[in-house]
Amino acid sequence: MKIAKILALPVFFGMVTSAHCQVYSGNIVGYINQTLYAGNNYMANQLSNSNNTLNAIFAPGVVPEGTTFTEWNPTTDQFLPDSVYDTSTGWSIDYAITYGQGGLLDAPSTFVNTFVGSVWSGFIENSPFVPPQVGSGTLFLSCVIPIGDATFYDVVGRDPMNGESVMMLDAATQTYTTTTFEDGAWSNGAPSLDIGESAFFNLEPILAPVPEPATYGLLGVGLVMLGAMRKYSTKKAQNARS
Numbered sequence: 001m002k003i004a005k006i007l008a009l010p011v012f013f014g015m016v017t018s019a020h021c022q023v024y025s026g027n028i029v030g031y032i033n034q035t036l037y038a039g040n041n042y043m044a045n046q047l048s049n050s051n052n053t054l055n056a057i058f059a060p061g062v063v064p065e066g067t068t069f070t071e072w073n074p075t076t077d078q079f080l081p082d083s084v085y086d087t088s089t090g091w092s093i094d095y096a097i098t099y100g101q102g103g104l105l106d107a108p109s110t111f112v113n114t115f116v117g118s119v120w121s122g123f124i125e126n127s128p129f130v131p132p133q134v135g136s137g138t139l140f141l142s143c144v145i146p147i148g149d150a151t152f153y154d155v156v157g158r159d160p161m162n163g164e165s166v167m168m169l170d171a172a173t174q175t176y177t178t179t180t181f182e183d184g185a186w187s188n189g190a191p192s193l194d195i196g197e198s199a200f201f202n203l204e205p206i207l208a209p210v211p212e213p214a215t216y217g218l219l220g221v222g223l224v225m226l227g228a229m230r231k232y233s234t235k236k237a238q239n240a241r242s
Helices: 152-156 216-241
Strands: 013-016 022-025 031-036 039-043 068-070 083-086 103-107 111-116 137-141 165-170 175-182 199-203
Touching: 031 039, 039 165, 152 199
Parallel strands: none
Antiparallel strands: 013 022, 031 111, 039 103, 068 083, 068 103, 137 199, 165 175, 165 199
């Protein structure tokens, strides 16, 4: 696991203690310089700042005019209405995004934002990192602490089950990758998230009596997310023409 190096001082010196437990020590300083690329970004806010709304976590004067942000509703499996950034008035909808959440930011040009704040309160220095366990469904998630090469376990809080899948975005190249856990292995490489990144996780109920087929992950994240992204892109194109 890569250790976070983007905080102010040398931070998170790691020591592996088991297959999952990683111990971090050192000075945790509250800022992250994060590059957000032109186009779509699966972003995360891994430091708590005030109420964690968009107007609080994005520094004034750095967000390009017309940048949009939206969140995922796992109940309806669709994106919420776009919040649009205006350099004079800020965000049109002041969404909040906090530890473990993902968000879709669409920027007209690349920019760097400095996220400032405090690390997740569940993190205990010099102790094994134990991530909180999340629920089931199609969820937009990030690791609750800013570490590089965050694994499925680091984000979800447990090992993957057969048929579960993850859809990631390389924002620099605007390339999407889906990988599904089948018979003890990942079909397209083990998922890994960098600092400030999130991804879509298609997760089974933990107590499901009968495992779904291995193709469920592809149908779940692949079809649901492709449909959602298509609707999102179409809506943005229609809005641009109007």
